[in-house]
Amino acid sequence: MALKHVNAVIVGAGAGGGVVAKELSAAGLSVALLERGRWYSAADCRKDDLCNQRTQVLGAKFGPDDERNPRVAVDGKGRETVVVASDGAYSNNAACVGGGTFSYGAMAWRYMEKDFRMRSTYGAVAGSTLEDWPIDYFDLEPYYEKAEWEMGVSGDVSNNIFKAPRRKPLPMPPLPPNREYRILSPAAKRLGLHPFDIPMLRNTVPYNGRRSCMRCRWCVGFACEVNARNGTHNTVIPEALATGNCELRTDCMTREILLDARGRATGVAYFDANGRLQEQTADLAIVCGGAVESARLLLNTKHRLFPNGLGNRYDWVGRNLQSHTYPAAIGLFEQEVYDDLGPGAGIAICDYNHGNPGLAGGAMLANEFIRLPYQFLSAVPAGVPQWGPEHKNFVRNAYRRTISIMGPVQEMPVFDARVQADPKVKDYWGIPVARLSGGKHPHTLEIAGFAAAKAEAWLKEAGAIRTWKRLPGASLSGGQHQAGTCRMGNDPKTSVVNKDCQLHEVDNVYVIDASVHVTNGGFNPALTILANAYRASGNLLKAWKGSKARS
Amino acid sequence: MPNQKPSLKRRTFLSAGLAAAAGGAAISCGGGGTGEGWRFFTAEEARTVDAICERIIPADRDPGAHAAGVVNYIDIQLAKRFKKHQAAYRKGVAGVDAVSRARFGKRFAELPPDQQTQALTEVGAKSGAFFNLVLNHAMQGFYGDPRHGGNRNMASWRMLGLPLPPVRGRQHYDDPKAG
Amino acid sequence: MEGIEGALVKSILLITALLAAAVILMVPATTFYFESGGGRRCASCHEMQSLYDDWRGSSHRGIACEACHGGAFTAQASFHANNVARAYAHLRGDVPDQIGFGNEFAQAMTERCKSCHRQEYAAWQSGPHSATYARIFLDKKHNTENLPIDDCLRCHGMQFEGGIGDLIAPIDRKGPWRMIRAELGGMPSMPCVTCHEVHREGQPMSKAGVEGRVPGPSQEIARPSLALFDRRTERYMPVAGMPIPEMLEGDRPVRMSKDQRQALCYQCHAPVSTMQVASGDDRTGIGVHEGISCLACHAQHGQKTRASCASCHPKMSNCGLDVEKMDTTFASSNSKHNIHWVKCGDCHTKGIPRKKAPAGAL
Structure with missing residues (x-):
């Protein structure tokens, strides 16, 4: 039985897809929202410290499952491995309603003005495809505001002298400072830095009919039991469903975008929850699968007119895969600094995002989320034996006495850091899997070293009796902040979508997620994905001439 | 008819009893068990792995890997999520005992702690991949959630001073004290 | 011909019936095989071992498995069907990491429990x-x-x-x-x-000496089974290891009763993360009732407080009022003075009168 034709079929119910679904359905368009994962609740989570979205040694709790969704990872030496979602090289984000926003730490950053003008600010960087965005901060500002107020952001950025201009403050105050914050804040001020409260998509007071954060120790990687962390799963997606115009279908794996003889999209083909192949016809196909899966879907969409994949005439689809490189510094203190007040992260500085001598960019620095015991082991310094009585003793003495500061380094995009459709390996549904290859730009690692040194200096000033750094390696960066694979730009020869997120090649196919990010800022990207989705949806609706399902 | 009934009953009971015994016996020793309640390991392997883990996380004033049942974690996971590591364990554990025998003439589990440490250091140098595998798994079993078979009585979490479970209520929407 | 055919049909029917009966009876019979071992046979499945060990050391060690878990004679098809499913899963090697119980069993x-308690x-x-x-x-x-x-x-x-x-x-x-x-x-x-883990380690208790009175702070009766079923981990947390929070009234640390049983109460009647008295669902006593265990007034199970005042107070207060009729939420839920937090100064706004007579109990 053929499915009812809709105005828009959206592939992926994460940060981007959730917002698009809500904006389009609220405007009266009929929407089919396809999600390959499930709609989870806290009952599926159970605070399992070895099986969640942050620590995946026993599986990625919020998808995808290891059994049906392999990928191929190619390392620096060209060795291929078939990897599963719980392997580090898989570059997993999530596969569920809400996508990454279901289990993230919820930092809600606006990128800075220079983050949209990286090429103009720093010039060309050899070996990097560093470029400006085709839009600037002020194109996005109203939508940042919309995302902050509609979905709910708490924090206080008034002390951040580096912030881009904004019209409205954040709708909610920050959480009261935890012990780490109280130690780090005066130290930063003594160093002449400008600490402030991290903006978070987190209720700190009742907001939108939901309660405030209870400050438990299980935040990033876990489901929120009090429904205080705001993702698309508890904000825009329920709103979209409430319009009556949007139908969410979970456990649906999209195979390809369907194209007519002239190369226009007519819908998508997907496998439903029972493994049956379905065709959903639509006026618009909107791809929101995240940087890896969106690129994979375009590349797996083959047509006489697009033999190398949809939107890929100039070989830009899947290129420039980037995320964030996280350097860290850890400080051991004389006194206990752990006070069990979640989420842990609370204080940040933007002093080192830009204007660092000799460096093209930088990173925001913030204290880390609460580290559960097994996670803490990665903070043990190199000088301590990896096992035996000294290791145990160190962990026992240090667990409640360390602060970790880290920051997402804005990466230099690399053309060869890429997603391809693997020629051999197929997933459970017979769809060619994503093949990931390439690595980080050396300058990214230089910036990381700089940021780690600054973090270390901050900890020393705060009174740490011993400090050490954790520096990232050169391997491919993907994972939860994945971006860049369907670059937004004005020139069809060097980008995949235009500034409205519409494919240059086909006017009724859109990509609306972090794939379109030209560069990824020195910040967690969620709020930018949400804001850009609001913006792109708005422009799409302005241009919309089709008939609505209901007005 | 009347005289047939008891015999029917008897026969049914007999067959049911036989079936029960067979079923019971089948279930008791089924499930790929190795006789001593392990899911993957042989009893000897389990002893060796238990001893390796205890060297990795030895008991001091707090329980070590043995008391925390870390070997249970590894055994359970090898039968489930870590199936792909089964061969590595089979070979690696034999390797540890071989090194112990070659150096000290005994199985690993029978050595005194300092000789175990020497043997393990040698294993780490010789077959680093296997040693790192056990190392990671031991850490998971000791510091990870007890629901997966290790960290008995939340030994490591108590050692680290985590309140279990935390006392944590929440603000009520209608709470006049809120905000 | 007919006779022979009839006999054939009869014997086929009989054999089928016998087989069917055997198959059906095999389930409770297998159950009987396991329960007849006093639990030891249950523990032959490794996933049952720790449950069996716990039960052997528990205060309920004298109660047979089947008394709570059901046995061969349990007249409930779903119980036997569940056993078949579990045995099948076991034989396939599909063994759970930990054995829990569901809501239906709870x-x-x-x-x-009622049959004894x-x-x-x-x-x-x-x-x-x-x-x-x-x-x-x-x-x-x-x-x-x-x-x-x-x-x-x-x-x-x-x-x-x-x-x-x-x-x-x-x-x-x-x-x-x-x-x-x-x-x-x-x-x-x-x-x-x-709040009770049936398999929790402990000695069987004699009923004498436990019933009949409201225990004060000095008469702690820690039942061995006291433990919280923690939903997050689907596991019991024994009351002995659970935290009693360090409560605050403003910046002042509140004097806390040492009664460990309260750790159970605090899991749900919990303050918010500021640990302030009266925040969230907290009811920690301050004022006249500071330092008193929850269970000094809230008798176990019924949480009745009606008779509890007398275990500490003389009927008349220092100022000659009936303590049960003072303007607190104990007397009326409309009162502004919550019984948990009431202070002398709430009523004696012009200064607290000196004690007239030495206090009775306590």
Whole structure:
């Protein structure tokens, strides 16, 4: 039985897809929202410290499952491995309603003005495809505001002298400072830095009919039991469903975008929850699968007119895969600094995002989320034996006495850091899997070293009796902040979508997620994905001439 | 008819009893068990792995890997999520005992702690991949959630001073004290 | 011909019937085989070993497995079907990491506890902790003010297998709300096994000396089975290891009773993260009742406080008032003076009079 034709079929119910679904359905368009994962609740989570979205040694709790969704990872030496979602090289984000926003730490950053003008600010960087965005901060500002107020952001950025201009403050105050914050804040001020409260998509007071954060120790990687962390799963997606115009279908794996003889999209083909192949016809196909899966879907969409994949005439689809490189510094203190007040992260500085001598960019620095015991082991310094009585003793003495500061380094995009459709390996549904290859730009690692040194200096000033750094390696960066694979730009020869997120090649196919990010800022990207989705949806609706399902 | 009934009953009971015994016996020793309640390991392997883990996380004033049942974690996971590591364990554990025998003439589990440490250091140098595998798994079993078979009585979490479970209520929407 | 054919049909029927009976009887017979070993045979499956060991060291060691878990003679098809499913899973090697129990069993256990602990059952049933699912989750006032969330299930319906969205509908503040599985509505949302772990290590207790009086802070009766069923981990946390929070009144640390049983109360009657007295669901005593254990006034199971004043107070206060009739929430829920937090100065606004006579008890 053929499915009812809709105005828009959206592939992926994460940060981007959730917002698009809500904006389009609220405007009266009929929407089919396809999600390959499930709609989870806290009952599926159970605070399992070895099986969640942050620590995946026993599986990625919020998808995808290891059994049906392999990928191929190619390392620096060209060795291929078939990897599963719980392997580090898989570059997993999530596969569920809400996508990454279901289990993230919820930092809600606006990128800075220079983050949209990286090429103009720093010039060309050899070996990097560093470029400006085709839009600037002020194109996005109203939508940042919309995302902050509609979905709910708490924090206080008034002390951040580096912030881009904004019209409205954040709708909610920050959480009261935890012990780490109280130690780090005066130290930063003594160093002449400008600490402030991290903006978070987190209720700190009742907001939108939901309660405030209870400050438990299980935040990033876990489901929120009090429904205080705001993702698309508890904000825009329920709103979209409430319009009556949007139908969410979970456990649906999209195979390809369907194209007519002239190369226009007519819908998508997907496998439903029972493994049956379905065709959903639509006026618009909107791809929101995240940087890896969106690129994979375009590349797996083959047509006489697009033999190398949809939107890929100039070989830009899947290129420039980037995320964030996280350097860290850890400080051991004389006194206990752990006070069990979640989420842990609370204080940040933007002093080192830009204007660092000799460096093209930088990173925001913030204290880390609460580290559960097994996670803490990665903070043990190199000088301590990896096992035996000294290791145990160190962990026992240090667990409640360390602060970790880290920051997402804005990466230099690399053309060869890429997603391809693997020629051999197929997933459970017979769809060619994503093949990931390439690595980080050396300058990214230089910036990381700089940021780690600054973090270390901050900890020393705060009174740490011993400090050490954790520096990232050169391997491919993907994972939860994945971006860049369907670059937004004005020139069809060097980008995949235009500034409205519409494919240059086909006017009724859109990509609306972090794939379109030209560069990824020195910040967690969620709020930018949400804001850009609001913006792109708005422009799409302005241009919309089709008939609505209901007005 | 009347005289047939008891015999029917008897026969049914007999067959049911036989079936029960067979079923019971089948279930008791089924499930790929190795006789001593392990899911993957042989009893000897389990002893060796238990001893390796205890060297990795030895008991001091707090329980070590043995008391925390870390070997249970590894055994359970090898039968489930870590199936792909089964061969590595089979070979690696034999390797540890071989090194112990070659150096000290005994199985690993029978050595005194300092000789175990020497043997393990040698294993780490010789077959680093296997040693790192056990190392990671031991850490998971000791510091990870007890629901997966290790960290008995939340030994490591108590050692680290985590309140279990935390006392944590929440603000009520209608709470006049809120905000 | 007919006779022979008839006999053939008869014997085929007979054999089929016999086989069917054998197959059907095999299930309870297998159960009988296991239970006849006094639990030892159950423990031959490795996943049962620790449960068996725990039970052997528990205060319930004298109670046979089948008394609580059901046995060969349990007249409930689902029980036997479940056993078949579990045995099949076991044979396939599909063995759970830890054996837990579901809501259905938790509910059934409540009735089985009653068969011995009649008095406790009656007290519990008359008190607030026997509130049903419907009472908790379909409360109109609550739900219009507070959106139902998964965290509700941490203290109510902790054994329920799903999330809040599997329990009631709709999840909004408009309602009307209904139980998705109607039969749950009438069941207790905090059954016995919420606060009692039947397999918890301990000595069997004699009833004498336990019943009949409200224990004061110096007369702690820590029942061996006291443990919290922690929904997050689906495991029991023994009361001995659970934290009693360091409560604050403003910046002042509150003097806390050392009664370890309170750790159980604090899991649900919990302050928010600031640890301030009276925040969230906290009811820590300050003022005249500071330092007194929850259980000094709230007798176990029934939570009745009516008779508790007399165990410490003379009837008349220092200022000559009947303590039970003073202007507190004990006398009337409309009072501004919550009995947990009331201070002398709340009424004696012009200064607290000196003690007239030495206090009686305490």
